[in-house]
Amino acid sequence: MSQTSIHPTAVVDPGARLGTGVQVGAFTLIGADVEIGDNTIIGSHCSFHGPTRIGRDNHFVGHAAIGGQPQDKKSKGERTELVIGDRNVIREFVTLNRGTATGSNVTRIGNDNWMLAYTHVAHDCIVGNHCVFSNNTTLAGHVDVGDWVIISGFAGAHQFCRIGSHAFIGMGALVGGDVPPFTMVAADEHGRPRGINSEGLKRRGFEPERITKIKRAYRTLYVAGVPLAEAKAQLAEQAKDSEDVREMLEFIEAGGRPLLR
Structure with missing residues (x-):
């Protein structure tokens, strides 16, 4: 079993809890009330703020900002959470915010997801399992994403939208309404359904x-x-x-x- 490894330039608050085999890269900050599961790899220049709960076998590549304050003017610094599951890959400059007291109180990310560079998941979002968010995917607050969803580059979803399982959101599409499961959405004004995701199925x-x-x-x-x-x-x-x-x-x-x- 591998040992936990923390780079000498990293800063880990005494109130953080790191599992066995966790690797922390150079110049990374891990704050109080952050829990990171076994065998998670954290690259350089990341920041983790609590309360945040992270499962095992995740990989944060570098420059990721995890568990930051929700970008919501109604937020007054209440205790809210970010919960991340297992085996997720979080690429460069991804931002994942905590929930809000006026929302569900938690932002939740499932298992086996890929979030590519510059993805943003705002407060109170729920993301399922096996999703792929391409570069610059942006979810506003309270967005609910099912399992096996693929969101292409530079696409985004308006607050409170739901995206059903196995949906495919095309490059640059702006989702302003609920997307049923299995549906493909193409960039056309604010996004329009264009058949089902048959190839993915x-x-x-x-x-x-x-x-x-x-x-x-x-x-x-x-x-x-x-x-x-x-x-x-x-x-x-x-x-x-x-x-x-x-x-x-x-x-x-x-x-x-x-x-x-």
Whole structure:
């Protein structure tokens, strides 16, 4: 089992807790009330502020700002948290902020995510598992992102938006409404649905019949030209033999910001 290694120029507050095998690079600051799990690698010039809880086997490449105060004028310095899971890769100049007392009190990042350079995740966001955020991805406050979501470079989401599992947000797209699971969004004014993420679903082992049912649901919602209430009724019928369509319908019925249409 490897030993914890802290570069001589790093500053680690006595109130921080580092697991076994943690490596801390040069000129990195780890503040009080920060917990970092086993075998996490931290590069140079990073800053970690608490309360922040980080799982094991993560890799912070360098110059990342983790657990900073929420960028919200309503925040008055209340005790709020950032919680990060396991096996995430956090690249250069990524910023992950803590939650707010007027929100959920916590910003939460799941497992096995890749956050590339200059990604920003604001206060009270929830990010699932196996997501890829390309360079300069920007999430405003209170954004909820499901599992297996890919967000391309220079794309962003407005506050309180939800992005469903397996969605794909194209380069430069600005998401101003809720994006149902499996949906592709292209840069067009503020982003518009452009079919389903069929290639991504194939790579994840979705069988052709399963993808066909998702495509049918997408056409019902976006192509048929029927009112949303009628589309939901048709989706309810289709959901009887498709868990994926049921997931889409439950996402829509859960509400939030207006559905991106």
